[in-house]
Amino acid sequence: MATRNRTLIFRKYRDALKSVRVPSSSSPSTSSSGGGGGGPVIELASTSLLNHNRKYTPLSTEDPGNSSKGALTVGLPPAWVDVSEEISSNVQRARMKMVELAKAHAKALMPSFGDGKEDQRMIEGLTQEITGLIRKSEKKLQRLAAAGPSEDSNIRKNVQRSLATDLQNLSIELRKKQSTYLKRLRQQKEGQDGVDLEMNLNGSRSIIDDDNLDDMVVESVNELAQIMKDLSVLVIDQGTIVDRIDYNIQNVATTVEEGLKQLQKAERTQKRGGMVMCATVLVIMCFIMLVLLVLKTIVF
């Protein structure tokens, strides 16, 4: 696959033209920031806000005041980015806990001498933590939505979709891990029951455990169904028309136009509304006065 890099030629022209434009006054800060002036720009924008493969790095609050005329003043991202960052950090934490959970599952499945209650508790705890994280993130996700057609709202919608897909994948993964664990646990229990049939205590305990297992399955399925229902509105179905870039661009264009029309209409009605109200009030007043006048002449 052939490509050609024209950046060098471009930079050469750019520097040549710059020196032509500003021949005498070239403050050292400007010239040094010509190469490094890309620096603050890159630093601020390169904090990967939503890249899950990297560690979560906080946003560097670079003071834009010290940038000279040559470099572009980079502003801080809008407030909603904080919400999306929180969600993505939650997703990160949930993933790490999933790894721990997998280990805990494996440990609990191994035959041991103890009654395994501690392992169970840890597993339950971890599962609940992960589910809690997912739920919290999902609630926060709703806050990302913005009204009104604008570029910002489109970005927010897309960020929402991306995070929704991540959350959905996470919950499906959790559910899969759980179901394999529960299945294997059930197999083990049945194996155990087969061995010590005469121990009544064991029998009764395994019935209770079976109920426990069923409850856990029901709970996890319930949770997953809830989450998937809430997220299914946001997640893009791959391969459909909604997944096409050109379709989304068209939609943006039409919604922006629509929005403009709506705004214009609203403006008009508002103006008209005021006048209409005034006129109506005046007309009513006129009628009242007329009635009063007639009454006055009749009475007097």
Next chain:
Amino acid sequence: MVLVSAARDYVNRMLQDISGMKVLILDSQTVSIVSVVYSQSELLQKEVFLVELVDSISKSKESMSHLKAVYFLRPTLENIQHLRRQLANPRFGESHLFFSNMLKDTQIHILADSDEQEVVQQVQEYYADFVAIDPYHFTLNIPSNHMYMLPAVVDPPGLQQFCDRIVDGISTVFLALKRRPVIRYQRTSDIAKRIAQETSKLMYQQESGLFDFRRTEISPLLLIVDRRDDPVTPLLNQWTYQAMVHELIGIHDNKVDLSSTGKLPKDQQEVVLSSEQDAFFKANMYENFGDIGMSIKRMVDDFQQVAKSNQNIQTIEDMAKFVDSYPEYRKMHGNVSKHVTLVTEMSKIVGERRLMLISEREQDLACNGGQVAAFEAVTNLLNNESVSDIDRLHLVMLYALRYEKESPVQLMQLFNKLASQSPKYKPGLVQFLLKQAGVDKRTGDLYGNRDLLNIARNMARGLKGVENVYTQHQPLLFQTMESIIKGRLRDVDYPFVGNHFQQGRPQDVVIFIVGGTTYEESRSVALQNASNSGTRFILGGSVVLNSKRFLKDLEEAQRIAKYSTNVV
């Protein structure tokens, strides 16, 4: 896979090294180029949270300096102007410029001049200037396609623009494949010759450094042919899935717009038909209508079984299984609805227009001889009330193309009948077609009646009978491909450009049809590639034709030709 994967690789490379939130800015052409190979969800994974067109993005004034801008544009005059304005008042933190074709030095100069704030971090040329609709089929979506039918004197700058776009597109195909071809063209077509020569000049003289790739023993072949050498294929009704959908409804950039066909639920008004994303479509796109009906019925039955088991939830395990498999179920449901809707719609059209009857006659006209019988059949169909105007026009055109010289009186009769019956028929259209693509203008042996070998082959086929009377037509392209494989493409008919020469049989061949390709031809190419003959073919055209588009181009060319002769 070749074309699609090349375009995907380019887009991947554009996005992968830039971290952080990005906005992707495209122009109206690169939108098509990117949309057919990359999906919105994949963009979101690469942290591209906004996609905009370059002309609309200048309208807004809000500054979004927390975003990095990735521009992927064609290096045209308007785009450079847009860029100038945006670089002068940058809205985004950084700008990365990628162009789909070669930049001129003056253009780089202009951009450098306007980048006072130094937001541009890189300027690259990523050669994806073609729309890769199928793995071995690309198009250029040229709006003024009718240009190829007009003589050069009518509109020299327009024609130059047309040729430039084609040369740009073809050269990027070879840059993406990293090969430099030997070029041949159809002798009887001036425009094919012109494009061949300009491409050769670009690859061997102007940018010879860029195209100087590692030479293999046998160079690939670029063959440039003219649509008018085979005017029959775009006029025929199609019965294989992809070609049929395009002929009856219309596919554009792998999307089908069903909104004009009655009441449909909102999510079925526009659907995607892409062999890369839809496994059922990939398996059935070249099958004929009858087989497709069976396959869809099987798919619906499978789906109904799954749906029934989903409704029958009794134990907790069933419930769990349902919730787990819900995303797949949803996807399957969408896919089944899509195909059922398409096939239902097409069946409706087939019934309304009596296409089975008409198509049988069309295939006869295209493949078999017998002028007298043909004349009778066409006259009968013209007299038939239920035949639509469009189909009458097709029939007369096909008759005229085949029996142009045989019985002029009867031909005139048909013209008159057509003109009297169809009020919207533009008089002289069929004659215009004959002038453009008549037997004197054609190189190839369209009806298999020039070459003794072909005549013999036809007779043998007639005796053997055909499997399916509706798909018996083979486009001329098939014969051309066979000749290339056997190394028997005649120099007299398809000369080399300049002093190019090729010994032996090429292993990679790109065939470009000036005037447009059809899905019937791309099917032919795909089946040929699947047969492992040692040669890999890639097909490209200025547009993808169906009969409607072909007639539109013809009418437009006729109108302009008439206007210019009137003026002169």
